[in-house]
Structure formats: structure tokens, C-alpha cells
Amino acid sequence: xxxxxxxxxxxxxxxxxxxxxxxxxxxxxxxxxxxxxxxxxxxxxxxxxxxxxxxxxxxxxxxxxxxxxxxxxxxxxxxxxxxxxxxxxxxxxxxxxxxxxxxxxxxxxxxxxxxxxxxxxxxxxxxxxxxxxxxxxxxxxxxxxxxxxxxxxxxxxxxxxxxxxxxxxxxxxxxxxxxxxxxxxxxxxxxxxxxxxxxxxxxxxxxxxxxxxxxxxxxxxxxxxxxxxxxxxxxxxxxxxxxxxxxxxxxxxxxxxxxxxxxxxxxxxxxxxxxxxxxxxxxxxxxxxxxxxxxxxxxxxxxxxxxxxxxxxxxxxxxxxxx
Amino acid sequence: xxxxxxxxxxxxxxxxxxxxxxxxxxxxxxxxxxxxxxxxxxxxxxxxxxxxxxxxxxxxxxxxxxxxxxxxxxxxxxxxxxxxxxxxxxxxxxxxxxxxxxxxxxxxxxxxxxxxxxxxxxxxxxxxxxxxxxxxxxxxxxxxxxxxxxxxxxxxxxxxxxxxxxxxxxxxxxxxxxxxxxxxxxxxxxxxxxxxxxxxxxxxxxxxxxxxxxxxxxxxxxxxxxxxxxxxxxxxxxxxxxxxxxxxxxxxxxxxxxxxxxxxxxxxxxxxxxxxxxxxxxxxxxxxxxxxxxxxxxxxxxxxxxxxxxxxxxxxxxxxxxxxxxxxxxxxxxxxxxxxxxxxxxxxxxxxxxxxxxxxxxxxxxxxxxxxxxxxxxxxxxxxxxxxxxxxxxxxxxxxxxxxxxxxxxxxxxxxxxxxxxxxxxxxxxxxxxxxxxxxxxxxxxxxxxxxxxxxxxxxxxxxxxxxxxxxxxx
Numbered sequence: 001x002x003x004x005x006x007x008x009x010x011x012x013x014x015x016x017x018x019x020x021x022x023x024x025x026x027x028x029x030x031x032x033x034x035x036x037x038x039x040x041x042x043x044x045x046x047x048x049x050x051x052x053x054x055x056x057x058x059x060x061x062x063x064x065x066x067x068x069x070x071x072x073x074x075x076x077x078x079x080x081x082x083x084x085x086x087x088x089x090x091x092x093x094x095x096x097x098x099x100x101x102x103x104x105x106x107x108x109x110x111x112x113x114x115x116x117x118x119x120x121x122x123x124x125x126x127x128x129x130x131x132x133x134x135x136x137x138x139x140x141x142x143x144x145x146x147x148x149x150x151x152x153x154x155x156x157x158x159x160x161x162x163x164x165x166x167x168x169x170x171x172x173x174x175x176x177x178x179x180x181x182x183x184x185x186x187x188x189x190x191x192x193x194x195x196x197x198x199x200x201x202x203x204x205x206x207x208x209x210x211x212x213x214x215x216x217x218x219x220x221x222x223x224x225x226x227x228x229x230x231x232x233x234x235x236x237x238x239x240x241x242x243x244x245x246x247x248x249x250x251x252x253x254x255x256x257x258x259x260x261x262x263x264x265x266x267x268x269x270x271x272x273x274x275x276x277x278x279x280x281x282x283x284x285x286x287x288x289x290x291x292x293x294x295x296x297x298x299x300x301x302x303x304x305x306x307x308x309x310x311x312x313x314x315x316x317x318x319x320x321x322x323x
Numbered sequence: 324x325x326x327x328x329x330x331x332x333x334x335x336x337x338x339x340x341x342x343x344x345x346x347x348x349x350x351x352x353x354x355x356x357x358x359x360x361x362x363x364x365x366x367x368x369x370x371x372x373x374x375x376x377x378x379x380x381x382x383x384x385x386x387x388x389x390x391x392x393x394x395x396x397x398x399x400x401x402x403x404x405x406x407x408x409x410x411x412x413x414x415x416x417x418x419x420x421x422x423x424x425x426x427x428x429x430x431x432x433x434x435x436x437x438x439x440x441x442x443x444x445x446x447x448x449x450x451x452x453x454x455x456x457x458x459x460x461x462x463x464x465x466x467x468x469x470x471x472x473x474x475x476x477x478x479x480x481x482x483x484x485x486x487x488x489x490x491x492x493x494x495x496x497x498x499x500x501x502x503x504x505x506x507x508x509x510x511x512x513x514x515x516x517x518x519x520x521x522x523x524x525x526x527x528x529x530x531x532x533x534x535x536x537x538x539x540x541x542x543x544x545x546x547x548x549x550x551x552x553x554x555x556x557x558x559x560x561x562x563x564x565x566x567x568x569x570x571x572x573x574x575x576x577x578x579x580x581x582x583x584x585x586x587x588x589x590x591x592x593x594x595x596x597x598x599x600x601x602x603x604x605x606x607x608x609x610x611x612x613x614x615x616x617x618x619x620x621x622x623x624x625x626x627x628x629x630x631x632x633x634x635x636x637x638x639x640x641x642x643x644x645x646x647x648x649x650x651x652x653x654x655x656x657x658x659x660x661x662x663x664x665x666x667x668x669x670x671x672x673x674x675x676x677x678x679x680x681x682x683x684x685x686x687x688x689x690x691x692x693x694x695x696x697x698x699x700x701x702x703x704x705x706x707x708x709x710x711x712x713x714x715x716x717x718x719x720x721x722x723x724x725x726x727x728x729x730x731x732x733x734x735x736x737x738x739x740x741x742x743x744x745x746x747x748x749x750x751x752x753x754x755x756x757x758x759x760x761x762x763x764x765x766x767x768x769x770x771x772x773x774x775x776x777x778x779x780x781x782x783x784x785x786x787x788x789x790x791x792x793x794x795x796x797x798x
Contacts, residue, residue: 005509006343016772023776024783031784128789151788153329162783169784170734207545 028161034172035135035165040182041175042066042087043168049085049098049188050136054106056080057319059188060095060233061114063088067302068114068249070312071187077316078323080109084188091119091126092226096233097133097146103236104142110319111237111244117265120230122223134164149225191305192298201252201294208253222265227272234276243322246273248283250290250311252297280322284311324364325792326573327526334361335577338483342581347504351474354581358483362446365487369445372410373481379406380455381476384462384469396463403459407452414444419648447487449645453612455480458494460616467494475501482583484574488567488795490588490608497583505582515579517763520778522572526793527786529742530566533558534791535735537706540728544712549723552703552716559706560699561743563794564592567606570793591750593698596690598662601698609645613638632667636660651704651713658701738785 038044049058057080059069065086074082085098095113119126127149137143137158147154157163165172175182183190237244246269266283273281289310290296296307303311324331338357345353363370383403390396412420418439428435458479461467470476478501485492540547540555547555568589575585588608595601602610614623618638624631636657643656676683707713729736752760762774 006507009507009509009512016775019772020776020779023780027780027784156329157788160783162780166784166786166788167734167738170737174734210545 024160024162028163028165031162031165031169031172032135034176035168038172038175040179040184041171043171043175045085045185045188046087046098046132047136049083050101050140051105053083053085053102055083055187056108057082057110057112058099058102058108059084059086059112059114060099061086061112062090062094062116062119064116064249064302065112065114066188066190067192067298068308068311069112069315070189070191070309072189073309073312074316074319077313078319080323082187084185086114086188087132089125090129090132091123092233093126093130093146093149093229094132096229096236097130097143099233099236101136101140101142103240103242107240108242110323111242112315112319113233113244113246114249115230115246115269116248117263117269120222120226120265120268122221122226126226131166134158134166135168137164189308191308192302193305194298195304195306196252196294196297196299198294201292201297201300204300205253222268227268230269231272234272234279238276238278241278244276244279245315245319245322246279246281247315248281248285250284250287250296250303250307252291252294252300254286254288254291280318282315282318284314289314324361326570326577327523327531327788327791327793330364339580342505343507350505351472351478351501354483355474355478355481358478358481358486361483362481362486365446366443369443372414372445372448373451376407376410376452376455377477377480379403380459380480381470381473383459384476385471387459387462388469400459400463404456407456411448411452414442414448416644416648450489450491451480451486453491453609453645454489457491457612457616461494467498470494470498472502482578484577484583485585488570488574488793489606490571490574490586491612492586492608496586500583503582508582511582512580514764515576515581517775518576518579519573520576520775520782522569522574522576523786524778524782525565525569525572525746527782527788529746530562530569531787531789531791532735532742532785533562533565533739535787536729536739537562541706541708541712541716544707544715544719547716547719547728548725549720550725550727552719553723554727556699556703556706556716558739558743560593560695560702561746563702563705564589565746566794570795591754593695594691594750594754595694596687597694598659598666598697601694602659602663609642613642617641628667632664635663635667639663646705650710651707654710654713655701655704658704662697662701742785 035043036047038047055071057071057074057078059065059071059082063086066084066088069082069084069086071082071084085102087094087098092115099111128151130146131150131154133143133146134154137147137155144155147158151157234244234246248266248269266285270281270283273279284290290303290307293307296303296310298304298307324334334357338353341353341357342350359370362373380403383399387396387399387403390399421435421437421439424437425435458467458470458476462469470479475498479492479494479497480486482492482497482501537555537559540551541559571588575588578585586608588606590604590607592601592604595604618634621634621637622630623634626634637660639656639660640653641656642659643652643654646652646655674686676686703716704710704713707716762770765771765774
């Protein structure tokens with residue numbers, strides 16, 4: 001009697017598992033179709049950067065890359081084609097991953113990496129967010145080593161065909177259903193249209209000063225793994241002798257990274273870049289053309305359209321001089 | 324070991340299989356070994372602390388039972404409680420007390436020579452200490468026979484599903500079950516697994532999703548306006564409920580699959596229509612612990628109204644302190660104490676429920692909203708890292724009405740709202756229509772399996788798999 005009950009349980013469990021796996025495959029297939037048929041939004045930008053981008057100048061980085069560099073202006077100023085493959089909220093490991101896969105397909109003449117010193121600090125979110133690469137693992141197994149940074153069993157979770165699209169459903173639905181209302185990017189560039197006011201900036205200065213007081217004694221330690229990703233990024237570019245520009249783009253406060261106590265990371269960026277002859281470091285975080293100009297910023301972290309266009313023209317001049 | 328980890332999936336399958344495979348007399352060995360492994364997955368050395376309290380309370384129970392001299396019985400009980408409370412104070416409150424001594428010493432220009440201890444708080448310490456204490460108290464009261472089997476007693480304290488975050492069980496419920504022979508039971512297995520699934524849903528889809536927004540606001544209290552703080556505080560109210568009750572569901576479900584019946588810990592607390600009702604529905608095992616072992620011995624509600632108010636305030640203050648060595652928890656507890664006292668005072672003057680159905684429903688909805696608002700306000704202190712942060716958040720509430728911050732893109736915010744709506748619909752159904760729309764237990768296999776597959780896929784698509792710890796593990 002007892003064994004019959006156990007057999008019944010296992011038979012049902014097996015049958016249920018089959019149904020579940022079938023449903024997962026079906027849902028995964030549908031999500032994959034929707035995902036790779038996106039024509040607007042950052043998913044389609046990432047897909048394009050990985051599978052199709054073949055411009056002469058490639059820009060990598062996080063949201064400050066996406067929002068600060070206008071490929072149209074840069075192309076006009078330099079005479080070479082440009083694509084911005086930055087991605088909101090993603091940092092140096094992501095840039096290294098995208099660079100590795102895209103360089104295997106196409107070698108650009110010039111690379112820009114937009115970086116903030118905090119990317120070299122301890123922040124596990126920069127690894128957790130690598131799950132954004134999950135949909136591409138099947139086609140690009142090079143990503144699997146990056147995916148392992150997300151969690152110990154991340155590659156095993158890929159048994160599920162639905163899992164790669166975890167947390168994407170809303171964006172997919174939004175991009176598919178309301179694609180007309182979504183702003184189209186200009187070769188990956190998505191400018192921000194708002195602007196800050198002086199009181200908002202003053203309030204931010206006040207808050208940052210309070211924060212600086214709080215963390216005065218805190219000693220930031222650069223994270224070895226993140227530093228290694230940064231070095232890997234530069235080494236990959238050096239391997240193919242691609243001219244590279246590492247840029248710390250403008251900040252609303254003069255040297256706001258100092259307030260964030262990230263001088264160690266900033267100095268480290270300088271030290272590492274100096275080891276590569278093909279790499280130039282440009283630090284705009286103390287540039288008076290942008291510091292304390294709230295009208296050129298959308299928020300405390302990002303330039304707005306006006307600021308980014310001005311900045312892109314400046315960057316174009318530097319590239320032209322280095323080409 | 325975290326319930327929401329792949330390690331736990333393997334652990335659970337192996338332990339449950341072994342549990343049913345081995346003969347009855349060896350089942351406790353499997354469970355005890357599994358519980359030790361489960362606990363040691365956090366900080367192995369702390370198993371010694373657990374072992375120490377187990378040995379103390381095991382012998383205390385036997386000696387108390389065998390001792391007929393009331394004074395000596397009392398002394399034995401006091402010794403056992405002192406050992407438990409002593410460990411709790413040492414590991415949980417030592418640095419906090421020392422900090423306060425330091426502040427006091429500084430006022431009088433005196434140097435406090437006692438150094439701070441760099442020790443980690445043993446995980447779930449408050450839970451298993453309280454469970455151990457309930458055993459000796461019950462033996463002392465003569466309501467529970469002392470457990471002679473050391474292995475079974477150890478398991479009473481260490482039973483892995485409820486070891487680190489409860490429910491805080493009573494010996495009368497668990498000890499007989501640990502002796503009982505448990506055969507594989509299809510219905511219990513099925514119902515336990517479904518309960519675990521629901522727990523995972525609450526934790527992964529709702530709590531961990533909400534935590535992304537809540538953390539971004541509460542970790543930068545001076546960066547946000549009133550509207551954002553109200554949203555984040557409401558989100559936290561839901562997050563902590565789903566996190567803790569999700570843990571409890573997994574614990575109860577996991578125990579049920581092996582034939583154990585753990586006590587209920589939550590009863591849809593946000594449908595409470597007053598603060599007393601809230602505490603009848605929230606963390607029931609802790610509330611009843613304080614009721615049975617503190618509130619009643621203090622006199623409960625048998626004395627004057629002022630005495631009842633005092634007793635109530637004391638247990639809420641203790642409840643706040645129980646949660647952690649931080650003034651934020653103390654204020655949280657005091658706020659609930661204050662709410663309860665005010666409720667006791669105004670209760671006789673409150674309007675009776677109207678006979679008109681619509682008016683009664685509206686009144687109930689208003690009461691639920693009011694209770695939720697007060698509870699949510701108190702959660703600000705619970706969640707804030709420091710008192711200063713809590714007051715910064717409260718100060719910033721004045722800018723309520725400004726455009727809210729929605730975090731890292733609309734997607735996460737929208738998923739959070741969807742999760743809350745889904746929770747509301749399901750809890751509403753259970754609260755008001757418990758016998759309808761029970762898809763998980765529908766006699767129709769298509770509906771039943773469809774609901775289960777849908778729930779699992781929903782977890783995969785909308786869950787957050789960052790392996791975050793359960794909030795109550797820290798207590």
C-alpha cells in the first residue's frame with residue numbers, strides 16, 4: 001500500500017515535470033521571438049551591439065555612455081561612423097563582455113570606454129546585472145564565463161528556457177505594444193531632455209557635503225575583480241592595436257568623486273591606462289565648462305541633450321587629434 | 324543555508340528522501356544531522372552555542388521535573404532562563420549596551436575600559452532561544468513532561484525548517500510529533516509542496532522585487548521626497564510581510580511534507596481592522612509567546628485599565644528589543660505599545676459596527692486603511708538603519724505630493740505594483756472567499772496543474788534570483 005502511494009506520487013511528479021518543462025520551452029520560445037524582434041529600446045540596442053554593429057568607432061560604458069555621446073555629432077566631427085553600445089546601470093564587466101564578443105566579429109578603428117571611478121569599487125550589483133546577457137548565451141557561449149559572476153548556479157539555471165528573459169517581460173511588452181511611443185535611439189545614443197535647476201543643484205551639493213562628512217573615514221578599496229575586468233577590456237583593445245580612449249565624462253560638481261571618497265579608484269584608472277600605449281585617458285570631472293552648470297544636466301549623474309551635444313563635440317575633437 | 328538557494332533544493336530532496344527511507348528509530352538522526360548541516364552552512368562555529376543551550380535546557384528540564392522543592396524548582400528554572408538570556412544578551416546586545424555605557428561615560432569624562440566585541444550575531448538566535456525557553460517554562464509549569472531523549476530534545480530546538488526564523492514552537496506541539504512515526508503521506512506531501520511554492524512566490528516575486536526599490540530609498544534617506552518615502556514605506560510593509568510569511572510558508576510546507584504540523588504564524592495581517600487585530604495576525608508565534616510568558620505573568624488584562632496598558636506597553640517594548648540591538652527597534656516596539664494603549668483607552672468610545680451592510684463594509688475598509696497606515700508609519704523605524712535616518716525620512720515626508728522617484732526604470736516599479744496587486748487579490752480571496760477559486764486544489768487536473776505550472780513560470784519570469792537573505796534571519 002505504502003509503496004503504491006510512493007509510486008503514484010513519483011509517476012505524477014514525473015508527468016508534472018514533463019508538462020512543466022514543455023510549458024517552459026513553449027514560453028521560452030515565445031519570449032525569445034519577442035525579445036529578438038525588438039526594434040526599439042535597450043534590448044534591441046544590446047542585440048545590435050553584439051550581433052550587427054560594424055562602425056569604425058565603438059562606445060562602451062554604462063548609462064553615462066548611452067546619454068553622453070551623440071554618434072551623429074562624433075561622426076560629423078571625426079568623419080568616421082560611430083555606435084554607442086553603452087547600457088543603463090551596467091558597468092565594467094558588461095563593457096568587457098560586449099567588447100570581447102563584438103571584437104570577435106568586427107574590429108573598429110577606435111574605442112571609447114566611459115567609466116566612473118566607482119565602477120572599480122566594491123559593488124556586487126555590477127555582477128548581478130550581467131544577467132542581462134542571458135538571452136545571448138545560446139548563440140555566444142563566450143558570455144557563459146561572465147554569467148557565472150551572477151551566481152554560482154547561473155549556468156545551470158539556463159536549463160529553463162524562460163529564465164533568460166527573467167524580469168524582462170514588462171519591457172518586452174511595452175516595447176512591442178507601444179513601440180511608436182518609445183524614443184528611437186540615434187546609433188545607440190538616447191539623450192535626456194530635462195534639466196536641473198540651481199536650487200536642485202544647491203540641494204545636491206548640501207547632501208553630498210553631508211555624505212562626505214559621514215564617509216570621511218571610510219577607505220574605499222578597489223575591487224580586484226573589477227580592476228581585472230578593466231585591464232581585460234584594455235588588453236583586448238591593445239591585442240588588436242585599436243586606439244582607445246578612456247573617458248571620465250563630466251559631473252555636475254567639481255571632482256564629485258572626491259566627495260564620494262573615490263580618489264583611490266580614480267588614481268588607479270590613471271595608473272592602469274598609462275600602462276597601455278594605445279590608451280588615452282580624458283578626465284572631464286573637473287571641467288569648468290560643465291561643473292556647476294545645472295542647465296547642462298538632466299539629473300545629478302547625467303548630462304542632458306544640450307550638455308551631451310556640447311560634450312560630444314569636444315570628444316570628437318580629441319578623437320580627431322588621436323586618429 | 325537559505326531556502327531561496329539551489330543548495331537548499333538539493334538539500335531538501337536528499338533529506339526528505341532519506342527521512343522516508345530510513346526506519347523510524349533512525350529518522351531523528353537524519354533530521355538532527357540535516358539540521359546541524361543546515362545551521363552550520365551559515366557560521367559553523369555557532370553550532371557550539373546552540374549545543375550549549377541545548378545541554379543546559381535538556382538537563383534543566385529533567386531536574387525541574389524531578390525536583391519537588393518549589394524554591395529549588397524556581398532556582399533551576401531561573402538558572403536555565405539566565406543561561407539562555409545571558410547568551411542572547413552577550414551575542415546580541417553586548418556591543419549595544421557597551422555603546423550606551425560609552426556615551427554615558429563620555430558625559431562624565433570617564434573612559435570606559437570595556438572594548439567592543441567583533442562577533443557576528445548567530446543566525447536566528449532570538450528564535451531558538453525563545454523556543455528553548457518555552458520548553459523549560461512549560462516543564463516548570465507542569466504542562467509538559469521533560470524530554471528524556473537527548474536527540475529528540477535537540478531536534479526540538481534545532482528542527483531545520485523552523486530553526487532560524489520560526490515559527491517559535493511550543494513543546495506540546497512539536498515534541499509528540501518528533502516521537503510519532505511518520506509514513507509517506509501523498510496528501511501531506513502535495514499540500515506541503517504547494518505551500519512551499521506559495522512561500523517562494525511571496526519571497527521571490529514580491530518581497531525581493533520590492534526590496535530593490537525600498538533599498539534604493541532607505542539606503543539614501545536624505546535623497547528622496549515625501550511621495551517616494553510614502554511609496555517606499557508602503558512597499559516595505561508588503562516586503563517584510565511577504566519575506567517573513569514567505570519564509571514561514573516554506574518552513575511549514577517543508578515540515579508538512581515530512582508529516583509535521585507547525586503552528587500558523589500569519590493570518591493576513593494587513594486585513595486587520597485595529598492594532599489588536601493586527602497583532603493577532605502578525606508573527607503569531609512571537610505574539611503568543613510574549614502573551615503566555617510575559618503578559619499573563621504580569622497580570623494580563625485582569626487588573627485595572629492602567630495596569631493592562633502598562634503590561635501591554637511592556638510586551639511591545641520587549642518585542643522591539645527582541646528584534647535587535649538598535650534604538651530603531653525600540654521605538655518601533657514603543658510605537659506599537661502606544662498604538663495598543665491608545666486603542667484600549669478609546670475602544671469603549673468607538674462606534675459599533677453599523678447594521679447597514681454597505682456602511683459596515685465602508686467602516687471596515689476605513690479601519691483597515693487606518694491600521695495599515697499606523698503600522699506602515701512604525702515600519703519606517705524598523706527599516707531605517709539609524710534613528711537619524713528614520714527622522715530624516717519622517718522630516719522629508721512634508722514634501723508629499725512631489726513627483727516620486729521610481730528607481731532603476733519603470734519595469735521594476737511596475738513589477739512591484741503588479742506583485743502587490745496579485746497578493747491583494749489572493750489574500751482577499753482567502754480572507755473573504757476561502758472556499759472559492761482554489762485552483763491549486765481543484766478536482767480538475769487541468770486547472771490544478773495549469774495553476775501550478777503558471778505559478779512556477781510566473782516565478783521564473785518575474786522572480787528575483789539574487790539569493791537575498793530573509794529579513795528575519797538577522798534576529
